[in-house]
Amino acid sequence: MQNQSDFIVKLIVDAWLGHIKKVDALLADWSDEQLYQEIAPGKNSGIYLIGHLAAVHDAMLPILELGQKRHPELEEIFVTNPDKSGLQKPSAVLIRQYWKEINDILESHFLKMNANDWLQKHTIVSAEEFATQPHRNKLNVLINRTNHLANHLGQLLLLKSKKE
């Protein structure tokens, strides 16, 4: 039944929103100075990981047909290139602002989408591919991006414990 699918989709969307809130809580707790620390010696900084997540989430807008990227400049700095690329990063204030802006937009869309919307093809897959690979749908993007977020959240938590 459709209701059951929508119910399951809500579990998946709630897992996404729950993880966004966990990062929000870390950001509220951290000073900008803490954010610039590395999660481990020689590894990514907190600011890079938040910028990376913001960039990846921004890219979800066109992938899920929800609009254009709000900050396309983030991709080169935080996805294509590593933390120590030498490229100038936006300030911590701006990155915090982008993080919130992008996730708020995604949330406003997600709360309006039903199971049928989520099972449509995303824009990275072609119509031909999707015909034989129907799992390459928008919901799968959300599931994968939630796990991507959880993956980096685990790394960000190493940073948090520095102040304990």
Added chain:
Amino acid sequence: MQNQSDFIVKLIVDAWLGHIKKVDALLADWSDEQLYQEIAPGKNSGIYLIGHLAAVHDAMLPILELGQKRHPELEEIFVTNPDKSGLQKPSAVLIRQYWKEINDILESHFLKMNANDWLQKHTIVSAEEFATQPHRNKLNVLINRTNHLANHLGQLLLLKSKKE
């Protein structure tokens, strides 16, 4: 429709299985010596994180009504207590074996479960709670445990790069 729910459930189960495979690949790549290294100075060792994941996955058996824990002794060592508890840990050989054994059992059950099975209450929630909180079902446990796995996988990847 039921088919749509089962299709969505398969996306969720596949995300779980995909993450198990990622950890399997890391384990195949690492020597036991590498596994004993810390992911960052003073932080958890690789062996502790694998033991922790094995213990949490073992506990999914009773939570999902799939049987008893296979290795209940893991909980005290890898969940209740931290890495540096002084408790004796099983050898890396045994932990690798437990990891595979437990995840194989889970997989064999998961592949037989349909959406209706997954939407039943798990054993941590009471019937009274479940009546008003139907999202506290087995599928939600799977979604949360997949994110838990992704979270620690992100940390394990820090260990991996030591050999690069």
